[in-house]
Amino acid sequence: MNRINASLLLSVFTAGALALGVASAAQAAPVKNIVLVHGAFVNGSGWKPVYEILRKDGYHVSIAEHPLTSFADDVTAVKRIVDQQDGPTILVGHSYGGAIITDVGNDAHVVGLVYIAAHALDQGETEAQNGKLFPNATKAVKKTADGFLSLAPAFYPADFAADLPKAQAEFEAISQEPTAASVFTTPAGVPAWKTKPSWYAVAGADRIINPDLERMYAKRA
Numbered sequence: 001m002n003r004i005n006a007s008l009l010l011s012v013f014t015a016g017a018l019a020l021g022v023a024s025a026a027q028a029a030p031v032k033n034i035v036l037v038h039g040a041f042v043n044g045s046g047w048k049p050v051y052e053i054l055r056k057d058g059y060h061v062s063i064a065e066h067p068l069t070s071f072a073d074d075v076t077a078v079k080r081i082v083d084q085q086d087g088p089t090i091l092v093g094h095s096y097g098g099a100i101i102t103d104v105g106n107d108a109h110v111v112g113l114v115y116i117a118a119h120a121l122d123q124g125e126t127e128a129q130n131g132k133l134f135p136n137a138t139k140a141v142k143k144t145a146d147g148f149l150s151l152a153p154a155f156y157p158a159d160f161a162a163d164l165p166k167a168q169a170e171f172e173a174i175s176q177e178p179t180a181a182s183v184f185t186t187p188a189g190v191p192a193w194k195t196k197p198s199w200y201a202v203a204g205a206d207r208i209i210n211p212d213l214e215r216m217y218a219k220r221a
Contacts, residue, residue, distance in 0.1 A: 031111060033085040035062045037078055037104075039095025039118065040179035041151050041160060041208075042172060050092070060085075066100070068179040071186040078104045085109055093118045095208060096183060098217075099127060105192025113193055113221075117203035120217035121188035128184045134213035136206075148178040159207045193221040 034054055036047040044063040054061045062085070066077035078100050082089060088111040093101035098118025105113050119127050140155030151160055156173030164172070192198075200218035204211050 031088045033060050033089040035081055035091050037064045037093040037097035037100050039097040041176045043177050068177050070180050071183045074100050075103050082107050082109050102191045103189055105196055113198040115200040117206050117214055120193055120221040123190055124187050126185050126187055130213055134210035136208055136210050138207050147181045149181050150176055150178045
């Protein structure tokens with residue numbers, strides 16, 4: 001699986017609460033802003049269950065809807081959301097979204113990072129290089145003539161949404177956002193997790209990111 005299941009939702013909330021508590025202790029104002037950043041092959045609507053949990057508990061939640069057309073485009077789109085926050089902010093990234101928050105997290109507004117089965121790259125690393133060291137399980141990736149990737153809908157439920165109801169998984173399969181292949185080969189810049197608090201939730205049966213790669217990320221971030 002790779003989509004966020006119930007236990008990972010709880011991990012998001014728990015890790016986010018920890019981050020908020022730690023960050024609040026160092027800030028004059030309490031941390032109420034959370035920005036949720038989706039990964040490849042999906043759009044921001046996948047965050048709805050997390051949004052509902054966090055909103056219920058009084059947090060100001062923003063969901064980034066970045067275009068997946070290039071890493072630079074995605075970083076710019078998420079920074080635009082961060083710049084609109086009033087006060088200190090926590091970033092939560094899922095899958096490729098982790099690479100984005102690793103960069104955007106250097107913004108002065110950001111006081112903590114939460115990685116959910118996500119790439120937490122170090123400077124100079126790429127997702128493609130790390131994927132060769134820790135191969136994933138899916139064989140369902142398709143590429144268009146103009147360099148965009150997607151998951152074959154027939155395999156999407158098992159490879160990306162195994163914990164979701166069948167109808168929801170099938171809907172996400174046909175509504176997925178194609179992702180520029182270049183995002184996986186763009187070297188990371190200076191990682192925010194080296195200087196800011198971060199938390200990591202590993203998905204032990206992930207088929208998109210090798211769980212051993214996630215454990216490596218979690219150990220160092």
